[in-house]
Amino acid sequence: MQKFFARNTVAGWLMVSPLAVILLFFLVMPIVMIVIVSFWQATEFSIIPAFSLENYEFLFGSSVTYRVFLNTFKYALITWAVTLVIGFTVAYYLAFHIRSLTWQIALFLLCTIPFWTSNIIRMISWIPFLGRNGIANSTLISWGVIDEPLEWLLFSDFAVILAFVHLYTLFMVVPIFNTMVRIDKSLIEAARDAGASGAQILWNVIIPLTKPGIMIGTIFVVTLVMGDFITVRFMSGSQSANVGRLISNDIALLQYPSAAATAVVLLVTVLIVIGILLRFVDIRKEL
Amino acid sequence: MENSKITRRGLLKSGAAAVTAVGATTIGAPTIWAQNIKDITLRQFGTGVSNLNDVADKVKEDLGFTLEMTALDSDSVTQRAATQPNSFDIADIEYWICKKVWPTGNLQAMDTSRIANYDKIVGIFRDGKLTPESEIAQGTAPHTVGFVDGPDGKEFVQEQSGWMTLIPTIYNADTLGIRPDLIGRPISNWSELLNPEFKGKASILDISSIGIMDMAMVVESMGEYTYPDKGNMTREEIDMTIGIFTEAKQNGQFRAFWKSFDESVNLMASGEVVIQSMWSPAITAVKSKGIPCVYQPLEEGYRSWGGGIGLSKSLSGLELDAAYEYINWYLSGWVGGYLMRQGYYSAVPETSKDFMTENEWGYWFEGKEATDVITSPTGDKLAEAGETRDGGAFEERMGRVACWNAVMDENQYMVRKWNEFIAS
Numbered sequence: 001m002q003k004f005f006a007r008n009t010v011a012g013w014l015m016v017s018p019l020a021v022i023l024l025f026f027l028v029m030p031i032v033m034i035v036i037v038s039f040w041q042a043t044e045f046s047i048i049p050a051f052s053l054e055n056y057e058f059l060f061g062s063s064v065t066y067r068v069f070l071n072t073f074k075y076a077l078i079t080w081a082v083t084l085v086i087g088f089t090v091a092y093y094l095a096f097h098i099r100s101l102t103w104q105i106a107l108f109l110l111c112t113i114p115f116w117t118s119n120i121i122r123m124i125s126w127i128p129f130l131g132r133n134g135i136a137n138s139t140l141i142s143w144g145v146i147d148e149p150l151e152w153l154l155f156s157d158f159a160v161i162l163a164f165v166h167l168y169t170l171f172m173v174v175p176i177f178n179t180m181v182r183i184d185k186s187l188i189e190a191a192r193d194a195g196a197s198g199a200q201i202l203w204n205v206i207i208p209l210t211k212p213g214i215m216i217g218t219i220f221v222v223t224l225v226m227g228d229f230i231t232v233r234f235m236s237g238s239q240s241a242n243v244g245r246l247i248s249n250d251i252a253l254l255q256y257p258s259a260a261a262t263a264v265v266l267l268v269t270v271l272i273v274i275g276i277l278l279r280f281v282d283i284r285k286e287l
Numbered sequence: 288m289e290n291s292k293i294t295r296r297g298l299l300k301s302g303a304a305a306v307t308a309v310g311a312t313t314i315g316a317p318t319i320w321a322q323n324i325k326d327i328t329l330r331q332f333g334t335g336v337s338n339l340n341d342v343a344d345k346v347k348e349d350l351g352f353t354l355e356m357t358a359l360d361s362d363s364v365t366q367r368a369a370t371q372p373n374s375f376d377i378a379d380i381e382y383w384i385c386k387k388v389w390p391t392g393n394l395q396a397m398d399t400s401r402i403a404n405y406d407k408i409v410g411i412f413r414d415g416k417l418t419p420e421s422e423i424a425q426g427t428a429p430h431t432v433g434f435v436d437g438p439d440g441k442e443f444v445q446e447q448s449g450w451m452t453l454i455p456t457i458y459n460a461d462t463l464g465i466r467p468d469l470i471g472r473p474i475s476n477w478s479e480l481l482n483p484e485f486k487g488k489a490s491i492l493d494i495s496s497i498g499i500m501d502m503a504m505v506v507e508s509m510g511e512y513t514y515p516d517k518g519n520m521t522r523e524e525i526d527m528t529i530g531i532f533t534e535a536k537q538n539g540q541f542r543a544f545w546k547s548f549d550e551s552v553n554l555m556a557s558g559e560v561v562i563q564s565m566w567s568p569a570i571t572a573v574k575s576k577g578i579p580c581v582y583q584p585l586e587e588g589y590r591s592w593g594g595g596i597g598l599s600k601s602l603s604g605l606e607l608d609a610a611y612e613y614i615n616w617y618l619s620g621w622v623g624g625y626l627m628r629q630g631y632y633s634a635v636p637e638t639s640k641d642f643m644t645e646n647e648w649g650y651w652f653e654g655k656e657a658t659d660v661i662t663s664p665t666g667d668k669l670a671e672a673g674e675t676r677d678g679g680a681f682e683e684r685m686g687r688v689a690c691w692n693a694v695m696d697e698n699q700y701m702v703r704k705w706n707e708f709i710a711s
Contacts, residue, residue, distance in 0.1 A: 043699070046390075046391070058703070062703075062707070064706070064707040064710050064711070067710060067711075068710050071710075127553070128557070131557050131559055132557070132558060132559050133557060133558050134557075151487055154559070155542055155543045155559075233546075236543075237490075237541075237542060237543020237544060237545075238493045238543060238544035238545070238546065238709060239536070239541065239543060239544060239709075240710075241706075241709055241710035245709075245710075246706065246710065249706050249709070250706075251366075252362035252363075252366070253362065253495070253702050254365065254366060254369060254370075254387070255699075255702070
């Protein structure tokens with residue numbers, strides 16, 4: 001008995017088992033269910049538990065699927081690029097330009113203020129702002145910048161990406177800021193002493209050291225954007241679709257197996273994207 | 288689970304009922320009912336149009352029991368009725384949804400002999416005819432899904448069998464809503480929805496079963512095609528219909544699509560859209576903000592819808608009695624008056640008359656000029672003296688219904704095509 005417990009591996013297994021059980025029940029099992037259901041058939045009012053590839057055949061056979069996936073990637077890529085630039089700049093400012101810790105914390109909290117209201121409220125508040133007779137258009141007209149209201153401000157890809165950036169930039173700021181404050185300031189001094197310019201320090205010292213933060217932020221933003229459907233629906237006026245909307249439409253129409261199949265494809269896609277991202281950086285080292 | 292007749296809740300209730308019955312024998316039978324019914328809670332869900340707290344309050348006042356109301360959107364209503372049979376006692380659903388939900392066996396047919404005002408229910412819901420001469424409109428007309436062959440019937444029957452699926456509660460004839468101040472000319476055809484004049488200023492609703500019917504009205508109005516039955520298209524017809532709209536969408540005809548009542552109100556009120564498919568109370572909501580908005584009667588007629596209440600399969604005993612009591616109360620006028628004063632129609636208009644003023648009845652039902660200000664049940668001003676209702680009297684409006692919201696045989700195909708339209 002003594003020998004049994006003395007073995008590290010057993011104690012280790014026992015220690016992880018509560019978490020393992022929780023993950024098994026609330027993560028693995030639902031995913032397995034989704035995969036199983038994705039092979040079933042459905043009519044309007046019933047689900048037929050018989051193996052069938054029909055859902056996948058339809059999914060891969062439709063040009064809409066590819067267009068929608070492309071659209072999803074487009075949203076993810078543009079949002080990622082914009083949030084990265086903004087997030088990095090904000091984090092850089094907080095980490096290197098604000099000297100006192102109190103101010104760092106105060107300004108950091110300032111960034112989180114928009115998050116005190118719900119996602120949907122923050123998003124919907126853009127609609128009267130960007131509308132045909134909204135604040136943005138009337139201001140621009142009164143300044144004489146434009147004569148006619150800009151139609152593309154609202155219910156367009158522009159509006160969707162704007163809302164995404166607004167909603168998800170903080171997810172970029174936090175991890176980047178977190179890694180930046182851990183950078184040893186003496187490294188920067190050493191670089192400066194060695195004659196490096198500001199740009200060289202940024203490129204050769206700071207960016208490589210914040211890469212894990214960037215990567216974590218990227219994973220947050222990419223997965224959030226790829227799974228979001230409500231933002232796309234509201235901000236495009238239901239005129240564009242991403243994969244999330246495809247799934248939500250299916251569910252609304254009781255097509256659970258078809259929704260499950262789309263979800264499986266989306267899950268696999270996201271996992272591949274994350275797999276590729278993780279090749280660039282060893283996150284474990286950072287946690 | 289849904290098949291077992293005895294539930295814990297039911298057992299407790301009937302147990303309590305037995306005890307009270309024994310104790311109350313000296314007092315007299317009616318009291319038993321009055322005492323027991325107070326403890327009953329019926330859970331009703333449905334769309335926001337008719338699931339109103341005012342109704343629940345009035346039920347408590349008039350009948351004594353509690354009615355819990357949950358308002359959802361059309362899709363959620365379908366989902367709930369089809370997948371969560373134990374989560375409700377009364378389902379307030381639309382007739383076209385009935386076609387999807389009835390085969391699940393989650394609802395039970397109602398015995399029309401227990402419904403006092405059955406004979407007074409408008410003909411549309413009994414034999415499909417508003418007046419003996421009227422033609423039956425296309426689509427899922429309510430009477431086609433209104434009856435089944437027996438208490439446990441699964442198949443719809445076309446005659447009045449005595450077993451009803453839904454008791455009609457509310458219905459209306461829909462058309463396009465327009466902003467007359469921003470359009471500045473008369474609109475009289477469905478085809479105006481795709482008129483390039485309104486490029487980037489038109490909208491349609493993103494609920495496939497309803498939207499496809501609006502599309503069909505537009506296609507016929509454009510003279511592109513005449514459907515044998517708009518409510519039951521073939522695959523080719525679906526492709527053609529959605530194709531026309533996809534082309535328009537890609538040319539930038541639409542500003543946005545809407546899914547909920549509020550969205551349609553906001554689109555219209557903010558001037559983002561000047562012409563769109565819309566629902567009558569949404570027009571009222573825009574008007575009550577002081578913005579001109581017209582529910583425009585069109586030459587090709589109306590697209591109609593109807594809702595009704597169905598009973599959960601698991602209802603039995605005292606709760607079932609209470610539900611019948613509720614249905615009889617529903618048809619006895621108060622709710623009808625309440626709904627009619629919002630611009631909807633009641634299943635039994637003649638009983639509603641007692642709950643409306645002469646001015647209101649004249650304006651809403653008879654299409655007469657208002658003799659005084661018309662207000663909604665909640666007190667908002669809807670019309671001035673001298674105004675008449677769009678579309679005229681009840682018979683004129685409901686007599687010009689061209690089709691009913693429908694579920695087609697090719698529904699699944701249509702839904703997929705609809706998704707493609709939205710994603711295109």
